[in-house]
Each structure stands twice: as structure tokens, then as C-alpha cells.
Amino acid sequence: MLLPVVTLKTPRNSRHPWIFKKMVSAPRVRLEPGSLVEVRDKSGAFVARAFYHPENTIAVRVLTENQAEDVDDAFIRNRLAAAKKLRETVLDMDAIGNAYRLVHAEADSLPGLVVDVFHDVVLVEPYIAGWIHLADEVAAALKSLYPDATIAFRGDRNAEKKEGVSFEKAERKYPAPEAVTITENGIRYRVDFAAGHKTGFFLDQRDNRARVARLARDRDVLDLCCYSGGFSLSAWKGGARRVAAVDLDEDAIAMAEANVRENGADGITLVHDDAFHFLREEEAGGRRYGLVVLDPPKLAAGQDDVERALKTYHDMNRAALRAVEPGGLFVTCSCSGAVPEERWRQMVRKAGADAGRGLVIFETTGPGADHPVAGDFPQGRYLKAMFMRVD
Numbered sequence: 001m002l003l004p005v006v007t008l009k010t011p012r013n014s015r016h017p018w019i020f021k022k023m024v025s026a027p028r029v030r031l032e033p034g035s036l037v038e039v040r041d042k043s044g045a046f047v048a049r050a051f052y053h054p055e056n057t058i059a060v061r062v063l064t065e066n067q068a069e070d071v072d073d074a075f076i077r078n079r080l081a082a083a084k085k086l087r088e089t090v091l092d093m094d095a096i097g098n099a100y101r102l103v104h105a106e107a108d109s110l111p112g113l114v115v116d117v118f119h120d121v122v123l124v125e126p127y128i129a130g131w132i133h134l135a136d137e138v139a140a141a142l143k144s145l146y147p148d149a150t151i152a153f154r155g156d157r158n159a160e161k162k163e164g165v166s167f168e169k170a171e172r173k174y175p176a177p178e179a180v181t182i183t184e185n186g187i188r189y190r191v192d193f194a195a196g197h198k199t200g201f202f203l204d205q206r207d208n209r210a211r212v213a214r215l216a217r218d219r220d221v222l223d224l225c226c227y228s229g230g231f232s233l234s235a236w237k238g239g240a241r242r243v244a245a246v247d248l249d250e251d252a253i254a255m256a257e258a259n260v261r262e263n264g265a266d267g268i269t270l271v272h273d274d275a276f277h278f279l280r281e282e283e284a285g286g287r288r289y290g291l292v293v294l295d296p297p298k299l300a301a302g303q304d305d306v307e308r309a310l311k312t313y314h315d316m317n318r319a320a321l322r323a324v325e326p327g328g329l330f331v332t333c334s335c336s337g338a339v340p341e342e343r344w345r346q347m348v349r350k351a352g353a354d355a356g357r358g359l360v361i362f363e364t365t366g367p368g369a370d371h372p373v374a375g376d377f378p379q380g381r382y383l384k385a386m387f388m389r390v391d
Contacts (some may be wrong), residue, residue, distance in 0.1 A: 001070040003038040003049065004031055004036040006060065012039075012047050015376040017106045019050070019060035030054060032164055034129025036063075036071055042253065049128030051111070061128060076134065077141040080115075080265045083108040084145055091369050097184040098189075100370045103204050107372040107380050112304050115142070116199040118191050122146050123178045123199045124153045128171070129163040152176035153197060158301070163319040181262070185210050190258045194332035195251040196228070197297070204232060204367035205295070208333070208385050211365070212293060213238030215329055215387075221292030222246070222282075224275045224320055229268070231331075235267045240291070243268045246278050279319045288325035293333075300336040309336055310347050317351035324357070324390040337382030344384055360390035 009027045019039070031052055034225045036188070036336035039047040039060055047073050048062045063071050093100040100123070103115035112128030115138075118125040124135075124143050129168050131138065137150045153174040155167025175315065183189075191200040209230050216235035224231040235243050245268055247253050253272045260268050271278060275296075282288075296316055300309035317332055324330050334344050352359040363384045372391055373380040 001038075001048075002053075003036055003359055006037045006039050006050075006052055006375075007044075008039065008041050008047065008090040010042075012041055015065070017062040017109075017111050017374070017377055018058045019062070021057055024059045026054070027052075031130075034162055036130070038195065051128060053129060053163065056348070061130065063109070063111065064378045071134075072076045073137050073140070076137045077144065078101075080138075080141045081106065081146060083110075083115075086372070087370050087373055089098055089368065093370055094339045096206065098183065099182040099184060099201070099203060101368075102370075104380065106370050106377040107374045108373075113138070114199065116201075117146070117149075117202060118199075118201070120149050120183050121177060121193075122149045122151050122168075123176060123193070124151070124174070125156060125199050126167055127151070127159040127163075131297040132167060132170065135174070138294075139174050139207055150177060154193065155199070160172055180258045185234065185237070186214065188259070188262045189228065189230070189233075190255065190262055191250075191254050192228075192258075195255060195268055202230065202335075203226065204371050204383050205333070205385075206333075208365055209369045210333070210386065211232040211363070212331060213293070215331075216240040216243075216250050218330070221246075222289040222320075222323060224278075224294045224316075225296045226256055226270075227252045227295070229259045229270075231295060232256065232268050233259060233263060233265055235291065235293075236268055240267065244271060244289075245269065246271045246273055248272070248277055253384055275316060276319060279323055282323055287323075289323055289328060290325055291329045291331070292320050292324050293331045293332040294320045295331075295335075298335050300338040302338050305336075306340075306343075309339055310343060311355060311362070313339075313344070314347050314354075315352050321352055321357045321359075321390060324356045328345065328390050329389050330359075330388050331385065332388075333385045334384065335383050337379060339384075341381075343383050345386070348386055352390075359385055360389040360391065362389065363387040 028285045033053045039050040046067045049067045051061045104204045115124040153170040215236040217239035221235040221243045223245040226247045232245040367383040
């Protein structure tokens with residue numbers, strides 16, 4: 001395979017799948033974002049085949065360090081088949097439900113690519129420009145692995161802006177249906193591809209939703225930033241006395257309403273409100289809950305956002321902790337990968353102290369096993385969740 005060559009300025013001393021722009025000598029010919037390239041060291045020795053972006057801080061995203069391996073149809077098919085085997089043979093995802101993450105980007109050696117299986121829809125979400133050039137190969141390989149499924153692409157608008165490209169051509173060629181219904185832990189969810197965030201449903205919280213179900217029995221539950229109602233329905237399924245689900249996003253509340261109807265979930269009250277305003281009103285009325293779940297949206301897109309995000313997380317956690325009855329339970333989450341886990345834990349502890357509440361942390365978790373983390377890419381562990389008793 002004859003590819004443009006990109007040369008490193010420094011030795012390659014790591015298997016990390018990212019190589020930064022400052023470490024790369026600009027090629028003699030300008031390449032378009034997402035170009036497939038061959039990476040060589042200063043001596044001219046082969047390093048990797050990769051995607052190259054001339055403008056991004058992360059200039060090179062490694063696809064393979066095997067010189068005998070071309071990035072072609074067979075490469076894509078083999079990577080996807082290996083990902084499918086892990087989920088179905090090792091993790092037995094089919095026993096849990098009919099929806100799971102098939103490709104978790106760098107963890108599955110397909111950097112910048114996310115693929116989720118939703119029953120009979122396989123949804124592809126590319127995050128880097130390189131996948132524009134390989135969209136047909138990805139679609140064909142997925143169709144061979146899931147012959148009865150609809151293969152669909154859905155671009156991320158923030159990623160498009162960052163990469164300076166558009167994924168609309170792939171979206172038009174491989175359109176997503178309006179929605180699909182999935183089953184998870186005995187609960188039915190309508191996944192809305194038009195209005196939903198990311199790929200339409202947060203599969204990464206599956207195991208944490210199951211944990212909440214086990215903790216919710218005979219408790220009054222508050223689900224803050226409820227999105228499409230995953231934690232709320234899990235608490236209801238687990239035997240909660242009543243559930244209040246709060247979100248400021250009108251589309252999220254509409255999706256949650258549809259899921260509540262789908263399951264006949266009496267006892268869930270949906271509230272379209274800002275979490276801070278709702279919590280102030282509850283505190284003024286003296287209302288507290290036996291279990292509070294706080295799962296805010298991503299607050300830090302990158303390192304520049306970390307300090308601001310931690311302040312917002314702190315304020316939200318402090319306010320939410322005040323809504324927990326003495327001896328009650330609190331579950332708090334962060335999906336901001338840019339926020340280091342230890343700093344996030346420190347923030348939670350400080351929020352407890354500032355709220356005047358004692359915290360007994362009994363479990364700290366992350367995403368489900370279908371969201372693995374590559375040993376050379378710890379950044380892949382982005383989701384953080386903490387379970388605690390509040391005194």
C-alpha cells in the first residue's frame with residue numbers, strides 16, 4: 001500500500017495511539033484532514049499506518065503498527081469482527097439485552113470511531129475526519145456481520161467543527177431511522193435518533209442503572225438530569241415508592257415521557273426544570289429523598305474547560321446532597337473524560353463537606369464492559385460514578 005509519508009521529529013517510545021503535532025514534521029505536500037499516511041521515524045524506519053490531520057493538536061491517530069497490515073477492506077472487517085466476538089462471546093451482551101457498544105474507538109483499535117448496536121439498527125458515529133474516507137468500507141463490513149440490520153451513520157456536530165469536515169454525505173447515504181425500541185435489564189426504551197444525544201442512548205450507564213434498581217426499593221427517588229429516563233425507570237423497576245425525574249431539555253423530557261408510557265411506569269413524575277431551581281424549591285419545601293441520582297451532561301470538552309467544569313460539578317453535587325434524607329443514598333456521575341478521576345473524587349468530597357453532609361462511599365464504578373479501555377490509552381475511561389450513603 002503506497003501512502004503519503006509523515007516523519008516523526010522524535011523517537012517513538014510509546015504505543016499510545018495518539019501522536020501530537022509538535023512531534024511530526026509537516027509533509028512536503030499538504031494533505032487533507034483524515035488522510036491515510038505511513039508514519040516513519042527520523043531514520044526512515046516504519047512506525048505505523050494512521051490517520052493524519054494537518055491542523056489538529058493530535059496530528060496522528062495510529063491504526064496499525066504492523067507493517068504487513070494494510071488499512072483496507074480486510075483490515076476494517078477484521079477489526080469489527082474482533083470487536084463483535086468480544087461483546088458476544090466473552091462478555092455475553094446478548095444475555096443482558098439487545099443493545100450494546102460494538103466499537104469503543106481506541107479500545108477496539110479503531111480510533112475516533114464509535115459503533116452502537118440498537119436491536120436491528122447498527123449506528124456509526126465517527127469523531128475524526130479519517131472515517132469519511134472509509135465510510136463505505138465500515139458500512140460494508142458491518143452489513144456482513146449484521147446482515148439483517150440497518151446500518152446508519154450519525155455525525156457529531158461538535159466533532160465536525162473540530163475536524164473541519166462534514167459527515168453529512170455518509171449520513172445521507174446511510175440514514176438512520178427515526179427511532180428504534182431496545183430492551184435493557186427488562187425495561188423497554190425508545191431510542192430517538194433524531195432528538196437524542198450522541199448515538200441516541202447512553203449505553204455506558206447500563207450497569208449503573210442496574211445498581212440503582214437494586215438500591216431503590218421502597219425509597220423516594222430523585223433523578224436529576226434524567227435525559228430519557230434510564231435511571232428513573234430502573235428505580236421504578238426496582239420497586240421505588242415514587243420517582244421524580246428532572247431535566248431542562250424539552251427533547252429529553254419528551255423522550256422520557258415516551259419511555260414511561262412504553263413501560264406503563266406509574267409513579268414516575270417528569271419535571272421540566274433546571275436542576276438548581278428544582279432543588280431550591282424542594283429545599284424550601286423541606287422535601288428530601290431516600291435516593292438521589294445526579295448524571296449531568298458532559299461539562300468539559302477539553303483541558304481548557306476542566307476548572308470551570310469542576311466548579312459546576314461542585315455546585316450541582318452540593319445542592320443535590322442537600323436533597324438526600326439522613327441515611328439516604330446518593331449516586332453521582334461524570335462523563336467528562338477531560339476531568340481527572342482523582343480531582344473529580346476530591347470535588348465530591350468537598351461538595352459533601354460544603355453541604356454539611358457526611359459521605360460513606362461504598363462503590364466507585366465506570367462504564368459497562370462493552371466500553372473497554374486499551375492498556376496504552378487510559379483516556380478511554382471517561383465515565384465515573386460514585387455510590388454513597390449520606391449522613
